[in-house]
Amino acid sequence: MHEDKEKIIILDFGSQYTQLIARRIRENNVYCEIFPYHTPYMKIKEFQPKGIILSGGPASVYTSKAPVCDKRIFDMKIPVLGICYGMQLMTKILHGEVAKAEKREFGKSDMFIDDSSDLFKDITTFTLSSVITVWMSHGDKIEKMPPGFIKSGHTENSPIAAMKDAKRRFYGIQFHPEVVHTPMGMKIIQNFVHGICQCSPSWTISSFHQKISREIKGLVGGDHVICALSGGVDSTVAATIVHEAIGSQLTCIFVNNGLLRKREAERVLDTYRNQLKFNLHYVDASKSFLSKLKKVIDPEKKRKIIGNEFIKVFEKEAKKIKKVGKVKYLVQGTLYPDVIESVSFKGGPSAKIKTHHNVGGLPKKMKFKMIEPLRELFKDEVRKLGQELGVPPEILWRQPFPGPGLAVRIIGEVTKNRLEILRNADAIVSEELQKFPIYKTIWQSFGVLLPIKTVGVMGDERTYENVLAIRAVTSLDGMTADWVRLPYEALSNLSNRIINEVKGVNRVVYDVSSKPPATIEWE
Numbered sequence: 001m002h003e004d005k006e007k008i009i010i011l012d013f014g015s016q017y018t019q020l021i022a023r024r025i026r027e028n029n030v031y032c033e034i035f036p037y038h039t040p041y042m043k044i045k046e047f048q049p050k051g052i053i054l055s056g057g058p059a060s061v062y063t064s065k066a067p068v069c070d071k072r073i074f075d076m077k078i079p080v081l082g083i084c085y086g087m088q089l090m091t092k093i094l095h096g097e098v099a100k101a102e103k104r105e106f107g108k109s110d111m112f113i114d115d116s117s118d119l120f121k122d123i124t125t126f127t128l129s130s131v132i133t134v135w136m137s138h139g140d141k142i143e144k145m146p147p148g149f150i151k152s153g154h155t156e157n158s159p160i161a162a163m164k165d166a167k168r169r170f171y172g173i174q175f176h177p178e179v180v181h182t183p184m185g186m187k188i189i190q191n192f193v194h195g196i197c198q199c200s201p202s203w204t205i206s207s208f209h210q211k212i213s214r215e216i217k218g219l220v221g222g223d224h225v226i227c228a229l230s231g232g233v234d235s236t237v238a239a240t241i242v243h244e245a246i247g248s249q250l251t252c253i254f255v256n257n258g259l260l261r262k263r264e265a266e267r268v269l270d271t272y273r274n275q276l277k278f279n280l281h282y283v284d285a286s287k288s289f290l291s292k293l294k295k296v297i298d299p300e301k302k303r304k305i306i307g308n309e310f311i312k313v314f315e316k317e318a319k320k321i322k323k324v325g326k327v328k329y330l331v332q333g334t335l336y337p338d339v340i341e342s343v344s345f346k347g348g349p350s351a352k353i354k355t356h357h358n359v360g361g362l363p364k365k366m367k368f369k370m371i372e373p374l375r376e377l378f379k380d381e382v383r384k385l386g387q388e389l390g391v392p393p394e395i396l397w398r399q400p401f402p403g404p405g406l407a408v409r410i411i412g413e414v415t416k417n418r419l420e421i422l423r424n425a426d427a428i429v430s431e432e433l434q435k436f437p438i439y440k441t442i443w444q445s446f447g448v449l450l451p452i453k454t455v456g457v458m459g460d461e462r463t464y465e466n467v468l469a470i471r472a473v474t475s476l477d478g479m480t481a482d483w484v485r486l487p488y489e490a491l492s493n494l495s496n497r498i499i500n501e502v503k504g505v506n507r508v509v510y511d512v513s514s515k516p517p518a519t520i521e522w523e
Contacts, residue, residue, distance in 0.1 A: 006199040008032040009049040011039065013057030013067050013085050016516070019336060019479055020178040021053055021083070023378055024189045029201030033376070041070040051079040051197035054086025056176060060140055061088045061098050068093075079169040079196045081119075084138055087163070087172030094146035094170070105136040105157045105174075108181060115152035119164060119171050121191050123184050134161070134175035135182045142174070169196055179480075205384045209241070212373050216245040220329060225371065226318055227252045227331035228310065229280065230403065231268035234333030236395050237386040238374050239278065242331050244389065250331070251321050252278045255313050257306065258286025259405030259419070262427040275392060281321075285313050293407060293414045299523035302414070306404045315367050330368035334375050335382060337478050378477040399444045400478065408523040412451035418466075421504040422449045425468050428497045433472070436490050443481060445472035447498075448511075448522045456506030458499075465506040468498055472511075473520055481515040 008025050012018045012034050025032040035044065037054075044052070052073055059066045071093050074080060082090035088098045111134045116124045124130050134155075142160040145151065153162030153173070161174040171192065177185030193199050227239045229252040243250050252272065256265045265282075272278045292305050311330075318327040374382050379400065386396045406422050407414050426447040433439045448469040456463040470491075475481035495508040511518075 005048075006030060006050050006202060007047070008051045008053060008193060008197065008199065009044060009047060010034045010053045010055055011037045011069050011073075011086075013037045013055050013069075013089070014059065015056035015084070017176055017178055018055040019378075021055060021189075022336075023477060023479075024178050024186060025193055026203065026378075026381070027186070028190055028193050028199075029203050030193050030199045031203035037067045037069045039069075041072045044070070044073060045076065049078065050199050051081070051192065052076075053192075054080065054082040054089060056084030056086060056137065059085060060100070061085070061092045062100075062140075074168075074170070079171070079192065081192050081196075082170075082172040083178075084174060084176060087174055088138075088140055088142065090170065090172050091142050091144075091146055091163075094149075096142065096146035096149070097144035098140055099143040101139055101141040101157065103157055104139040105155070106138075107136065109134055109136045109155045109157070109175070111153050111155050111161050111175065113153050114162075115150065115164070118166060118196055119162070119173075119188060119191050120152060121195060123187060126187065127184065132184050133182065134177075134185075135179045136175050138174060142172075171196070205381060205388060208377075208381075209385060209388055212241060213245045216242055216371065216373065219371070220246050220249065223249070223326070223328045224321065225250050225329040225331055226314060226321070226327055226368075228314060228333075229254045229268075229272065229278070230333070230401070231264065231271070231395075232333070232401050233379070233386065233391075233396060233398055234335055234374060234382060234400075236276075236333070236391055237382050237389065238331055238333040238372075240276075240389045240391055241373050241385070242371065243278065248279070250279065251281060251327075253281045253283060253314060253317050255310060256282070256284045256286055257289040257309070257405060259289065259306075259407045259414070261401070261406070262423045271392075271395065281317055283313055283317060285309070288313075290414065290416065295413055297412050299408060302407050302523070303404050306407060311368075318368075328369055329371050331371045331373070333382075334372040336374075336376050336378050378479075380477055399442070399446075402521055408521050409446060410449045411522060417504070418449055421466060421502060422447060422468075424502045425449070425498050425505060428501065429470060429494060432493050432497060433486075433490060435493075436487060438484065438486065438490075441474055442484055443473050443475040443478070444520055445470070445484070447471075454507045458506065463506045466504050467507045467509060468502075468505045469509050469511050469522070470494060471520070471522070473515070475515075475520070478520065479515075481520050483512045483514055486510070 010021050018034055022032050022034055091098050110131050113120050113130045141158055145163050148165040149163045151160050152164050155161045158174050164171045177188040229235050229239055239252050254268055272280045289309055292309055296302055383396055402408050406419055410418050410422055429447050433445050450467040450469055452467055453464050454467055472484040473481040474484055498505055498508050
């Protein structure tokens with residue numbers, strides 16, 4: 001059980017926004033965890049939450065296979081907030097009526113606040129209006145509220161867009177307060193967490209730091225640990241906090257899988273041996289990785305192959321480490337979004353987006369037990385933890401780089417020649433964008449080598465060469481993202497340099513899709 005006394009449980013019914021609810025609660029310095037909707041009642045009770053949130057989800061409550069939580073949560077005498085599907089499920093369980101709406105409601109909508117107390121407290125004061133913008137995503141509606149409930153908000157399409165039973169502290173809202181498209185959403189979550197649940201803002205990165213350090217020491221004991229070090233933010237912070245806890249019992253392993261960016265291996269070795277003073281083993285396994293990826297096109301297969309190959313390398317290297325006792329543990333910088341996108345978190349129903357090589361791509365049988373100290377943190381939380389641990393800023397604020405490396409930025413087969421083309425082009429993307437002030441606002445920027453060739457003209461001669469796509473996005477946590485409006489001068493420089501300097505590319509395009517519906521990486 002988590003030691004924080006004041007915590008919130010989110011029951012996940014399959015919404016891709018569930019993790020955003022957790023983010024918003026943590027931003028209010030209250031600890032929370034996401035459990036699958038079918039979590040046993042006794043486990044929920046044992047957790048001793050001060051409140052429960054029922055997430056949204058794609059199902060309809062009146063279908064035969066609709067997900068349903070244990071009804072006894074409504075007997076725990078603690079606040080419950082139902083969001084979208086959660087509101088509809090609450091309605092059904094508490095003997096109200098849900099029906100299919102004549103008109104579906106997706107996107108922004110104006111909601112009229114009918115009761116400005118508790119959940120909507122101070123909202124009208126901030127907005128100077130009883131109408132707020134909310135983000136809707138539903139095809140059902142509340143036909144009849146359960147006994148004891150009153151309406152607290154409505155839209156043109158949803159006569160009951162918000163409802164409450166203040167006596168039992170049950171609240172339902174048809175919209176999503178956790179997304180940025182609901183401007184007053186954070187205030188609504190604050191009202192629920194701090195006002196209705198009466199949670200104090202006691203959970204911080206510092207408290208997490210202290211807790212996880214104690215847990216690592218207790219878990220490892222006198223055993224030895226290896227860490228999969230990639231050179232990125234996540235693995236660096238993970239290695240640093242484990243090193244802080246167990247010192248010389250940690251050995252970091254950096255594997256050159258042949259899928260790294262230009263001059264990446266040299267930079268990583270210099271940083272970790274000379275600056276951070278980690279005990280670091282370097283392994284050049286590029287030949288074996290590229291051999292296993294030969295003729296592989298499917299991105300899921302790529303990820304699984306890479307995940308399996310990493311484990312084989314770690315198992316081989318662990319035998320070479322001359323320490324007292326066996327190497328029992330492997331540290332990875334797995335983050336919350338990795339887990340959510342790969343598999344449903346803790347067995348929940350959220351749809352799998354893609355397999356991350358360090359989560360769903362791992363083999364079922366391994367000789368190591370995993371230590372993933374950052375598994376329930378978002379990227380911005382990891383950076384805060386890294387600052388507290390003293391990780392150098394040049395590492396801490398690096399753009400995220402996928403674990404499978406350039407393999408998932410080459411659409412189609414990965415070959416030495418295609419890797420060389422992408423490395424050279426990607427280096428130009430980094431060099432050019434850093435010349436512009438907008439670079440500081442970019443979450444990720446990179447090149448993607450496409451599996452098509454187009455006709456061009458260079459030096460009065462016909463060419464038939466590759467297309468390179470440039471991707472640049474802004475984001476807070478990687479779960480949602482928007483494409484960057486790069487200056488025309490930057491786009492022009494990128495195109496000119498790549499086409500003129502990178503042999504094998506004669507056309508450059510720019511990706512203007514957001515996440516969702518697209519993902520940040522192309523594979």
